[in-house]
Amino acid sequence: MNGEPLESLARLKERFQQLPGVGPRSAERLAFFVLREPKEFAESLSNAILDIKQKIIHCKTCFNLTESDPCAICSNPRRDRSEIWVVEQPKDLISLERTGLVQGVYHVLMGHIAPLEGVEPENLTIDALVQRVRDGSVREVVLALNPTLEGDGTSLHIQSLFSEFDVHVTRPARGLAVGSQLEYATPSMLESAIRGRSKLS
Amino acid sequence: MIHPLTPRISQTTNQPTSRRLGFSYHTRMAVFTDTAIVLNRIDFSETSQILVFMSKEHGKVRAIGKGTKRSTKKRFAVGIDLLEVGYLSWSSKHERSETLATLTEWKQIRMFGGLREKLSRLYSAQYVAEITARMTEDWDPHPELYDALFASLLDIGNAEEPVDAVVQYQLALLNATGSLPRFDACQRCQRSNDLSHFSSFEGGMICRHCEAGQVEKREIGGETLRRLQGATSSTARIGPFSVLNYHISHQLGREPMLAQKVVPSSKQRLVE
Numbered sequence: 390m391n392g393e394p395l396e397s398l399a400r401l402k403e404r405f406q407q408l409p410g411v412g413p414r415s416a417e418r419l420a421f422f423v424l425r426e427p428k429e430f431a432e433s434l435s436n437a438i439l440d441i442k443q444k445i446i447h448c449k450t451c452f453n454l455t456e457s458d459p460c461a462i463c464s465n466p467r468r469d470r471s472e473i474w475v476v477e478q479p480k481d482l483i484s485l486e487r488t489g490l491v492q493g494v495y496h497v498l499m500g501h502i503a504p505l506e507g508v509e510p511e512n513l514t515i516d517a518l519v520q521r522v523r524d525g526s527v528r529e530v531v532l533a534l535n536p537t538l539e540g541d542g543t544s545l546h547i548q549s550l551f552s553e554f555d556v557h558v559t560r561p562a563r564g565l566a567v568g569s570q571l572e573y574a575t576p577s578m579l580e581s582a583i584r585g586r587s588k589l590s
Numbered sequence: 591m592i593h594p595l596t597p598r599i600s601q602t603t604n605q606p607t608s609r610r611l612g613f614s615y616h617t618r619m620a621v622f623t624d625t626a627i628v629l630n631r632i633d634f635s636e637t638s639q640i641l642v643f644m645s646k647e648h649g650k651v652r653a654i655g656k657g658t659k660r661s662t663k664k665r666f667a668v669g670i671d672l673l674e675v676g677y678l679s680w681s682s683k684h685e686r687s688e689t690l691a692t693l694t695e696w697k698q699i700r701m702f703g704g705l706r707e708k709l710s711r712l713y714s715a716q717y718v719a720e721i722t723a724r725m726t727e728d729w730d731p732h733p734e735l736y737d738a739l740f741a742s743l744l745d746i747g748n749a750e751e752p753v754d755a756v757v758q759y760q761l762a763l764l765n766a767t768g769s770l771p772r773f774d775a776c777q778r779c780q781r782s783n784d785l786s787h788f789s790s791f792e793g794g795m796i797c798r799h800c801e802a803g804q805v806e807k808r809e810i811g812g813e814t815l816r817r818l819q820g821a822t823s824s825t826a827r828i829g830p831f832s833v834l835n836y837h838i839s840h841q842l843g844r845e846p847m848l849a850q851k852v853v854p855s856s857k858q859r860l861v862e
């Protein structure tokens with residue numbers, strides 16, 4: 390018994406505890422919540438969890454998460470295929486899509502180059518990106534990677550691969566956050582903003 | 591009488607960069623502050639990271655940054671990036687605590703923008719950070735090494751060929767950690783001429799007469815030796831890097847992961 394009289398409840402609590410940001414108290418609260426709810430709730434919850442494991446795959450073109458291959462973005466005829474937005478994770482793609490401003494298609498790298506962590510270019514989907522640019526009529530590759538040292542290193546690596554292609558390699562502007570105050574900006578934000586200042590027109 | 595909770599902190603330094611802020615009374619922990627450079631960061635959970643800093647007055651500090659990954663809090667600005675310089679505050683039971691310290695504040699002072707402009711600079715800077723993190727002990731102060739690290743990151747960020755700046759730093763690091771080899775005389779017979787091979791095991795050069803009896807060795811060219819002996823007129827770059835990297839690899843038990851990115855092994859075998 391080990392002081393835990395309900396083995397199934399303990400097992401559920403243990404599973405919830407494996408979720409990110411869930412500690413033992415939260416796990417216990419969630420487990421008791423499921424216990425209180427009707428059986429239909431537990432069934433729909435477990436089905437929803439199973440569904441994402443069984444139905445969600447990676448798009449073979451852009452490596453975004455999807456339930457059908459190609460994904461909704463790659464199969465949309467109104468998307469501009471000459472513009473590829475390169476992101477690190479599917480979560481980044483969702484953030485960009487939320488703006489409604491990206492007309493092009495995406496390419497998800499599934500991470501960034503981090504030699505200290507053993508992540509090399511061949512562990513990412515960079516080869517597939519190069520193949521897409523080689524095969525198609527791509528005009529611009531936008532490297533929308535995280536503005537960290539590793540993200541910038543990955544951008545430099547990809548840029549070097551496209552040096553002999555007739556393609557513009559760009560990246561989103563960086564610097565001051567809209568709505569923030571100059572006096573609270575970090576030196577790196579200011580440096581990026583000063584270097585990348587743009588003309589008002 | 592010293593209060594039992596008083597942290598063991600040197601009272602001799604009046605440096606503005608390093609001071610004790612006091613106690614956090616809720617946790618009975620002491621709070622410290624120093625200037626530091628971020629050497630490494632490892633994701634610990636969805637929002638937290640384990641960070642390794644090279645601080646000026648306290649040496650290498652390992653701390654857990656709770657919430658640093660997705661921070662919108664003012665105390666961590668917008669996250670902590672590799673190789674940036676900042677004011678670091680952390681709490682721990684005492685100065686040389688063996689457990690991870692807890693990061694309480696990070697305020698960025700500067701970044702080395704030039705590192706992000708060329709891949710060779712970026713990899714060189716990461717190599718420098720890697721060997722610093724692996725060659726130094728926690729809580730072992732090396733203010734001169736901190737200064738050398740800062741200067742080398744500055745040089746690498748402006749260099750067309752960053753290998754020179756890396757070699758300067760390799761020498762500074764080996765000197766600070768007491769592992770600097772001798773390049774002026776044979777480590778077996780003390781002769782100062784006919785120096786032809788380097789042996790990490792012997793701790794420096796060996797001459798043509800003694801090298802036959804030494805299994806662990808590598809040949810060194812004249813230009814490389816002149817550079818390692820301090821001749822600024824020497825044009826050798828890759829040779830000195832590969833010799834010092836060979837020695838560092840022996841000290842660490844394996845080659846630094848970024849070494850091949852700075853100079854590929856095919857070039858490292860060249861004898862300059």
